[in-house]
Amino acid sequence: MSHVFLFGCIFAPYLARFKIMEHVEKVIDEKKQGEALVIEQKKGNTKKLFIESYGCQMNMNDSEIVASILVNEGFNTTKNLEDADLVLVNTCSIREKAETTVRKRLQKYNAVKKINPKMKVGVLGCMAERLKSKFLEEEKIVDLVVGPDAYRDLPNLVEEVEAGRDAVNVILSKEETYADVSPVRLNSNGVSAFVSITRGCDNMCTFCVVPFTRGRERSRDPKSIIEEIRSMYDKNFKEITLLGQNVDSYLWYGGGLKKDFDKASEMAKATATDFAQLLNMCAAEFPKMRFRFSTSNPQDMTLDVIHVMAKHRNICKYIHLPVQSGSNDMLKAMNRQHTREEYMELVNNIYKIIPEMALSQDMIAGFCGETEENHKDTLDLMEHVKYSFGFMFAYSERPGTLAAKKMEDDIPLATKKRRLQEIIDLQQEHSLYRTQEHIGQTQEVLIEGVSKRDANQWKGRNTQNTVVVFPKEHYKMGDFVNIKIESCSSATLKGTAVGYSENN
Numbered sequence: 001m002s003h004v005f006l007f008g009c010i011f012a013p014y015l016a017r018f019k020i021m022e023h024v025e026k027v028i029d030e031k032k033q034g035e036a037l038v039i040e041q042k043k044g045n046t047k048k049l050f051i052e053s054y055g056c057q058m059n060m061n062d063s064e065i066v067a068s069i070l071v072n073e074g075f076n077t078t079k080n081l082e083d084a085d086l087v088l089v090n091t092c093s094i095r096e097k098a099e100t101t102v103r104k105r106l107q108k109y110n111a112v113k114k115i116n117p118k119m120k121v122g123v124l125g126c127m128a129e130r131l132k133s134k135f136l137e138e139e140k141i142v143d144l145v146v147g148p149d150a151y152r153d154l155p156n157l158v159e160e161v162e163a164g165r166d167a168v169n170v171i172l173s174k175e176e177t178y179a180d181v182s183p184v185r186l187n188s189n190g191v192s193a194f195v196s197i198t199r200g201c202d203n204m205c206t207f208c209v210v211p212f213t214r215g216r217e218r219s220r221d222p223k224s225i226i227e228e229i230r231s232m233y234d235k236n237f238k239e240i241t242l243l244g245q246n247v248d249s250y251l252w253y254g255g256g257l258k259k260d261f262d263k264a265s266e267m268a269k270a271t272a273t274d275f276a277q278l279l280n281m282c283a284a285e286f287p288k289m290r291f292r293f294s295t296s297n298p299q300d301m302t303l304d305v306i307h308v309m310a311k312h313r314n315i316c317k318y319i320h321l322p323v324q325s326g327s328n329d330m331l332k333a334m335n336r337q338h339t340r341e342e343y344m345e346l347v348n349n350i351y352k353i354i355p356e357m358a359l360s361q362d363m364i365a366g367f368c369g370e371t372e373e374n375h376k377d378t379l380d381l382m383e384h385v386k387y388s389f390g391f392m393f394a395y396s397e398r399p400g401t402l403a404a405k406k407m408e409d410d411i412p413l414a415t416k417k418r419r420l421q422e423i424i425d426l427q428q429e430h431s432l433y434r435t436q437e438h439i440g441q442t443q444e445v446l447i448e449g450v451s452k453r454d455a456n457q458w459k460g461r462n463t464q465n466t467v468v469v470f471p472k473e474h475y476k477m478g479d480f481v482n483i484k485i486e487s488c489s490s491a492t493l494k495g496t497a498v499g500y501s502e503n504n
């Protein structure tokens, strides 16, 4: 086990040691790793579905789509593995550990299947895509293998499986965005939700398996995005996070792959919607809702987006802006399309336009060929930016990626771990520094739940995504409240309510 924080992946045992995670639990939602999804029971449905998810928020969102498709096929969800007729596991391939965890779960299903031989088991998501029919051959208990673009085919595939045949569909699509399938969100807190706006990724970072498992990048029709948000608004949701592997690259020109945009008609090009425009539309259409987005690849981030953020008070002043490394040599080897200098310039411009902006990073320690000098460049860049939060990993070679094919995974594990720890230690310092900056301010907080430590306190986040706890008084879930920030621990702000915010 060599990585620490996970964004889009399974958790490391180290996790509990680092309070920084608390800041971002809504983005990653570590509590939901492996949690069985349970949605409203539909009358008359007799079959039982057990579905659990690992990995990124996109996977959690996809499982909600899968559940909503299967509810129409006679299934009701269950939390009890032992009762299930169909067990589905939505999987992650981002690091080796993520796959190991899922394989362990498959062993557990196998034990249950011995007691209940009628139970069928399906693998969904990135591992399904990566390992394809190998799953049916190697993991004998698997009956069904479904890639991330094939969930609409589930009714047919399940029928096949019920008839006693194995079923596989791992075809990646040019168009699929599940725009018209409305995910069911009954496991959520009823206040904040995720809405997918793009699928796939074209960036081909050399270490990353996502372009292979989730296919080429495509964007979802803005109309269907607005409609989905409207339905969430009508259900009293207060905060939406627009979700994609690379949201800043969003481009709707009538459907189709991002890479085919050049071939589109002049009319389609002239009426295309980019991410800044989409964000502007969402914020203007729903002024009472808060908006966040994730993830931003620096190479696709434009200052237009920052200007839209500055224009709307309901767009949260927080950007997850992964850089992976502070070294130009490593950025080049990783096929990131920017230099350290360009990244720093972007960050400087962001702070110039929105001085109170919070930024977070993803970092990879010990990528192929990383020298001590390269590693120091990463620490140096962190000193410059002083990120509020961080998600830090030791490099884990993934089969099929460009790095696996062309580069040597030559940094010893002990060195990777030591460098990772240095990065984490520095991030801890910066997180504390950033948290302390809030003390004395009065900030708008959206109430999202009860504090874990004290049932008499609410928990929410300020615009910068920092967790704030405060006495409950007469306030309730989903209220926007102004909080006077009085003190902090390394990751959590403490304060007292001074009244409802103007948004309420």
Ligand code: SAH
Pocket (backbone or CB within 6 Å): 003, 007, 008, 056, 094, 095, 207, 208, 209, 210, 244, 245, 246, 294, 295, 322, 324, 362, 363, 364, 393, 394, 395, 396, 397, 398
């Ligand atoms: N754009 C995506 C990034 C997906 S991967 C998103 O929405 O989150 C999330 C992070 O995992 C990456 O930014 C990177 O820091 C890390 N990661 C990806 N592949 C990795 C690998 N092979 N080894 C270690 N970390 C990796």
Ligand code: F3S
Pocket (backbone or CB within 6 Å): 201, 202, 203, 204, 205, 208, 209, 210, 211, 245, 246, 297
């Ligand atoms: Fe992966 Fe790079 Fe895309 S990290 S998800 S290939 S932006």
